[in-house]
Amino acid sequence: MSRAWNPGDRVLIHAAAGGVGHFAVQIAKQRGAWVIGTASARNHAWLLELGADEVVDYHTDRFEDAIGDGVHAVIDLVGDAVADTSTRSLEVLHPGGILVAVPSGVSPELLDRAEKRGVRASAFMVEPDGAALTEIARLIDAGAISVYVEGVYPLHCAAEAHRRSEEGHGRGKVVLRVTE
Numbered sequence: 001m002s003r004a005w006n007p008g009d010r011v012l013i014h015a016a017a018g019g020v021g022h023f024a025v026q027i028a029k030q031r032g033a034w035v036i037g038t039a040s041a042r043n044h045a046w047l048l049e050l051g052a053d054e055v056v057d058y059h060t061d062r063f064e065d066a067i068g069d070g071v072h073a074v075i076d077l078v079g080d081a082v083a084d085t086s087t088r089s090l091e092v093l094h095p096g097g098i099l100v101a102v103p104s105g106v107s108p109e110l111l112d113r114a115e116k117r118g119v120r121a122s123a124f125m126v127e128p129d130g131a132a133l134t135e136i137a138r139l140i141d142a143g144a145i146s147v148y149v150e151g152v153y154p155l156h157c158a159a160e161a162h163r164r165s166e167e168g169h170g171r172g173k174v175v176l177r178v179t180e
């Protein structure tokens with residue numbers, strides 16, 4: 001059922017404008033993917049500049065209708081608890097394709113549904129990985145990946161930074177400055 005990654009594979013990234021999503025867009029593009037991102041319209045021009053090939057406004061369009069031809073992989077950074085995106089994403093995967101469900105993980109129901117459709121579903125949990133961080137830092141230093149910082153907060157404003165982040169509609173990253 002599984003298949004190897006091929007250049008030109010179509011990847012759908014939900015919450016493409018967020019802290020994780022804007023890296024996912026750039027890294028997928030660098031790996032040769034055709035990148036489709038979901039985001040509010042105000043983020044579309046920026047995402048196209050970052051390397052997205054198509055953007056879908058999730059407020060006005062159902063991604064299932066907007067992306068046409070189906071995709072080989074979905075990175076879901078929104079989750080079923082918020083918008084049912086993981087379950088809905090199974091419908092747009094090509095046979096053998098993979099859904100990586102980041103915030104909600106993979107429930108037995110989702111796994112079962114994926115199996116019945118002949119696709120894969122996988123959870124993802126960040127783990128400390130020095131080698132990967134070194135490679136990402138190299139790409140950033142080389143200008144191959146850009147980091148969008150929406151706001152820098154001093155440490156005593158950590159609660160405010162958290163509130164901004166928890167709104168769930170930020171662009172890129174929020175930074176806490178520990179020292180001047």
Ligand SMILES: NC(=O)c1ccc[n+]([C@@H]2O[C@H](COP(=O)([O-])OP(=O)(O)OC[C@H]3O[C@@H](n4cnc5c(N)ncnc54)[C@H](OP(=O)(O)O)[C@@H]3O)[C@@H](O)[C@H]2O)c1
Pocket residue numbers: 014015016017018019020021038039040041043058077078082083102103124125126127165168169170171172
């Ligand atoms: N499992 C792990 O190891 C791991 C690691 C990192 C993060 N996470 C989780 O992954 C998720 C993403 O993290 P993040 O830091 O990237 O979050 P974030 O920066 O807060 O994401 C904000 C983005 O989500 C977009 N968004 C909100 N609802 C959406 C929807 N229904 N469809 C499409 N886009 C939507 C917003 O777009 P608009 O502003 O355009 O509306 C905004 O750009 C979070 O739930 C986080 O907890 C898990």
